[in-house]
Amino acid sequence: xxxxGPYRVRTVEKPxxxxxxxxxxxxxxxRSCICGSDLHLYHGMVPDTRVxxxxxxxxxxxxxxxxxxxxxxxxxxxxLVPFNIACGKCNFCKQGLFGNCHxxxxxxxxxxxxxxxxxxxxxxxxxxxxxxRVPYADVGPTVIPPDMDPDDAVLLTDVVPTGYQAAEMGGxxxxxxxxxxxxxxxxxMAARCAWFFGPSRVIIIDHVDYRLEFAKNYAxxxxxxxxxxxxxxxxxxxxTDWYGxxxxxxxxxxEAEGNSLQTFSGKVTLxxxxxxTALQWAINSVKKxxxxxxxxxYGPPFNLIPIGNVLNKGLTIRANQASVxxxxxxxxxxxxxxxxxxxxxxxxxxxxxxxxDAYRLFSSKLDNCIKTVLIPSAKS
Amino acid sequence: xxxxHQDYKNIPGWGMDADPENEPNYPMKNYTGxxxxxxxxxxxxxxxxxxxxLMSNERPKISAVFGNSVPPSGLSGMIRRYAFKHSEDRYRxxxxxxxxxxxxxxxxxxxxxxxxxxxxxxxxxxxKMEVKHNPKGFAVKIxxxxxxxxxxxxxxxxxx
Ligand SMILES: NC(=O)c1ccc[n+]([C@@H]2O[C@H](COP(=O)([O-])OP(=O)(O)OC[C@H]3O[C@@H](n4cnc5c(N)ncnc54)[C@H](O)[C@@H]3O)[C@@H](O)[C@H]2O)c1
Ligand SMILES: [Zn+2]
Ligand SMILES: [Zn+2]
Numbered sequence: 001x002x003x004x005g006p007y008r009v010r011t012v013e014k015p016x017x018x019x020x021x022x023x024x025x026x027x028x029x030x031r032s033c034i035c036g037s038d039l040h041l042y043h044g045m046v047p048d049t050r051v052x053x054x055x056x057x058x059x060x061x062x063x064x065x066x067x068x069x070x071x072x073x074x075x076x077x078x079x080l081v082p083f084n085i086a087c088g089k090c091n092f093c094k095q096g097l098f099g100n101c102h103x104x105x106x107x108x109x110x111x112x113x114x115x116x117x118x119x120x121x122x123x124x125x126x127x128x129x130x131x132x133r134v135p136y137a138d139v140g141p142t143v144i145p146p147d148m149d150p151d152d153a154v155l156l157t158d159v160v161p162t163g164y165q166a167a168e169m170g171g172x173x174x175x176x177x178x179x180x181x182x183x184x185x186x187x188x189m190a191a192r193c194a195w196f197f198g199p200s201r202v203i204i205i206d207h208v209d210y211r212l213e214f215a216k217n218y219a220x221x222x223x224x225x226x227x228x229x230x231x232x233x234x235x236x237x238x239x240t241d242w243y244g245x246x247x248x249x250x251x252x253x254x255e256a257e258g259n260s261l262q263t264f265s266g267k268v269t270l271x272x273x274x275x276x277t278a279l280q281w282a283i284n285s286v287k288k289x290x291x292x293x294x295x296x297x298y299g300p301p302f303n304l305i306p307i308g309n310v311l312n313k314g315l316t317i318r319a320n321q322a323s324v325x326x327x328x329x330x331x332x333x334x335x336x337x338x339x340x341x342x343x344x345x346x347x348x349x350x351x352x353x354x355x356x357d358a359y360r361l362f363s364s365k366l367d368n369c370i371k372t373v374l375i376p377s378a379k380s
Numbered sequence: 381x382x383x384x385h386q387d388y389k390n391i392p393g394w395g396m397d398a399d400p401e402n403e404p405n406y407p408m409k410n411y412t413g414x415x416x417x418x419x420x421x422x423x424x425x426x427x428x429x430x431x432x433x434l435m436s437n438e439r440p441k442i443s444a445v446f447g448n449s450v451p452p453s454g455l456s457g458m459i460r461r462y463a464f465k466h467s468e469d470r471y472r473x474x475x476x477x478x479x480x481x482x483x484x485x486x487x488x489x490x491x492x493x494x495x496x497x498x499x500x501x502x503x504x505x506x507x508k509m510e511v512k513h514n515p516k517g518f519a520v521k522i523x524x525x526x527x528x529x530x531x532x533x534x535x536x537x538x539x540x
């Protein structure tokens with residue numbers, strides 16, 4: 001696929017990707033997903049998104065070619081590829097911060113390289129394509145266990161680790177009340193994964209009824225529509241005995257709705273990097289001394305958040321791009337032993353050629369869409 | 381470059397309360413102390429530079445690997461080059477980049493036309509899905525856009 005400008009994508013024939021570095025591999029993509037993060041690109045919210053770029057950071061496929069220094073992979077291996085590009089050698093990678101690698105993105109220091117995610121994230125073509133170049137092939141790509149469904153595998157490249165890390169960063173303790181903002185794939189997965197840490201209540205907030213309904217069933221959580229509330233912060237205070245939630249998790253990011261001042265300054269005039277409504281609600285509805293975990297993506301310059309309340313309430317804020325590689329062993333086990341059912345999130349399968357329709361479907365939340373998988377037409 | 385208080389370890393109480401377990405990033409981060417080696421680590425060999433790469437001025441050299449898709453070109457490219465003269469801290473880095481993205485969209489259309497290809501914007505925008513799954517909402521959207529357009533047209537006509 002190829003980006004042509006806000007809300008415009010199409011499929012085109014592009015030259016076959018090449019090995020550009022001895023540690024590269026070329027992967028033939030068998031499945032890729034559209035992510036909420038891709039919507040920020042699709043809506044033109046991420047600076048330095050160049051016309052002609054190919055998106056896609058959630059993909060699995062078959063190793064087609066390897067560079068001379070690649071040792072752990074061989075041609076023909078079925079692999080899942082974490083969305084972060086990580087060298088495994090820098091002092092960030094060495095400490096498990098694979099989402100913060102310093103040797104995969106020359107264009108910005110605040111973010112590591114990500115497949116198909118603008119030049120701000122390194123200028124790589126992504127996996128919503130037939131073939132993709134994968135740097136540091138011995139570090140990220142992981143051979144899919146033979147008994148694993150590729151639909152589960154493709155969600156292990158981002159959605160499952162991100163949802164899990166969102167919960168993990170919340171520092172959830174037994175008996176806690178956890179509030180999750182956003183019932184997209186990430187929020188739903190965060191709600192499901194929160195239970196691994198022993199809370200007594202998990203609450204999810206959104207304004208799209210079909211997603212709330214889905215979340216309630218999939219993640220065994222309470223689900224509420226903020227459009228039905230006069231004030232979501234007061235609602236959450238009240239439902240926690242006027243104490244505040246123990247942990248609040250932002251799984252919405254920079255296109256949150258629900259506050260006209262945020263929308264005007266963040267979406268209409270772009271005077272801040274998108275809208276920080278969900279984060280504002282998270283900060284204001286967590287208890288004093290509580291933890292706010294952020295995985296929702298925000299743009300680079302800055303956002304309006306009530307930092308004074310963070311100080312006065314003594315909050316801890318923890319945030320990151322998910323460190324997929326660090327979490328994979330644990331999460332593969334959760335899937336293999338039947339505790340997690342990632343593919344249960346998939347509602348749509350679309351041929352890659354219909355990528356424009358698939359983006360519109362997900363972006364406008366049509367046809368009860370939760371997660372879409374793009375399938376390149378089979379070629380021998 | 382390295383300016384450090386040489387005798388900092390002699391400052392009374394230095395390091396007394398250090399608690400390696402108190403790592404707020406745990407378990408995201410498995411603290412090894414390597415942070416103090418800064419940018420001193422064994423890198424992979426550098427990827428040969430085959431296209432123009434704009435580099436953040438907050439780093440000394442480009443990363444060992446990088447993406448080589450769509451190098452800067454045309455007017456948007458000039459704006460991007462200007463943007464990269466400023467750090468990621470500055471609005472004059474990010475606003476020009478967003479501006480360049482918008483210009484780039486028009487360059488894309490011109491480029492298509494020059495190749496004799498007329499972009500099918502309705503298909504690229506996936507409107508078929510709106511018509512299929514949200515006909516009422518979509519009709520309202522189109523009608524509103526048309527009404528606003530007509531009003532602007534009338535206002536301009538009056539001015540003349
Ligand atoms: N940190 C990471 O590693 C990482 C990885 C993947 C995705 N993300 C980010 O996570 C976020 C969610 O991704 P997704 O795929 O679930 O996207 P999505 O767009 O499908 O979901 C976002 C949901 O938030 C809801 N929402 C809007 N405003 C809200 C508000 N004020 N309060 C509560 N809910 C609100 C929307 O209705 C939508 O259902 C995105 O910002 C994405 O970029 C981060
Ligand atoms: Zn994603
Ligand atoms: Zn690294």
